[in-house]
Amino acid sequence: MTERIVSFVMSGGVGSRLWPLSREDNPKQFHDLSGDGSMLAKTLRRLTARPEGETPIFLIAAERHADRVHADLAGLELAGGGPLFEPTGRNTAAAVALATLRTLSEFGDSLVLVVPSDHEISTPRQFWQSVEAGTEAARSGRLVVFGIKPTQPETGYGYIEVAAESGGTFDVSRFVEKPDIETAQSYLKAGNFYWNTGIFLFRAVAMRDAFIAFQPDIWLATEAAYRAATSDLSGLYMPLELYAAIPSNSIDYAIMERAKDIAMVPAGFRWNDLGSWQSLLDVGPADDRGNVIIGDVVAIDCENSYIRSDGRLLSAIGMKDIAIVSTSDATFVAPVSHSQHVKKIVEQLEKSGRLETRFTPAHDRVIESGA
Template sequence: DGETPIFLIAAERHAERVHADLAGVDLKGGGPLFEPTGRNTAAAVALASLRTLSEYGDELVLVVPSDHEISTTAQFWQSIEAGAAAANAGRLVVFGLKPTQPETGYGYIEVGADRGGVFDVSRFVEKPDLATAQAYLDAGNFYWNTGIFLFRAGAMRDAFAAYEPKIWHATEAAYKAATSDLSGLYMPLELYSAIPSTSID
């Protein structure tokens, strides 16, 4: 039908709040995927990829952190569309914001070669001190890391297989043992807690 399902990955301990917040929201066939314990963003991205592969095949996945305020909706979707061709071609696309000031509260992305308006990522760097943030601003090839990613589910699976297979296999084991009902998907604590805890970036 052309509609994109929306899934929310959240802590199981917040299930009641999540259900209240989602009441009346059309998730287009999606729903909550509850983590019995936090295992950082790599596990959440693996879970989103597994869900997509199992339910929809090798489709595009857009990961957006829930703590962002997106006030420029049209510009946001233009940026997503600009990254879609690269993601469809198998690249893992991360979105950055051009910094306007030296900011010590954000992580940064250093970019390399421009490939048709989509830059190669040279590295991710954690929140810098003020002098380093100023150097990043002056260099001109650093962006604030939004933590927003766009990728084909299969491409992310392949990246996990190449770089972090333990995370993928442990997440897959927890996902396969999950139970689900109308309120969401629930994974066993003993399996989910075995997933190595690391950031996707």
């Protein structure tokens, strides 16, 4: 019998690397970036596509996005799952602790799969084949991560260094944060580094024990918020004062960089985290000159550029390797090779108290939701 896998989608991110399109009130997981539905809806559909086995599907999302979440959940069979709403963001360690608590309380020591909501994975069958390949290691009590063999020296991803391999599963030596270009080139040449997809598989008790060993404050605070939660047909809601008390940390820093005997399964699916305008240029429908053109755009003599208008006419001449993204209240222009640095713009705007990083103009939201 195929083992139950309780699946959780983390949907609390802001996606500031895709500003000005992605903002606090309208982050990238709710955008249709490739023409076949929002990133969140596609992630949920991928999880429902497991060929066999019980797969309850839960969603961990910001309470302020509840209406958007319910719209994307419409018509999907979650097999007993549903949304868990965070009253405020506390990073991915809290989300994983919440997923573990929910699983233990409802399904016992089951396998847990945690995935981001905003990654492009275009091969659901291969996705589930890769997940199933990690179940034996997870069942034995190991925390399992999934890595992508690098195809170029990418500075926008975290890396996983691996050592010994057994039966298609590698031992993890260490996790490495986003490198500079020279370091990324050395990783590519070394051959034993993989991109970190941020997808995790584990037994609920194994993750609980890791939190108690390495981050008891996060575990206890999350448990207190979860125990005080209220539920109705729309989802589970936790008290703000208790959830806000959870220390904010990423699951990589809090647990994965500290735990021992972590296993990595090489992912057999096509993957892109769509975390930059460069990545959207890489996966978008390009014309014969390598441009991805979206919206009301006139482009002449442009090459290998991502040019997007979400409103008025945008015209460009002679652009090469450039990202131009225009909304009704902001425009971003940069070489696509520098598009990872858009967060610097966002940080400067936030320091100035500008609202363009947080709010999408109301008429833009209406246009998108009606598309």
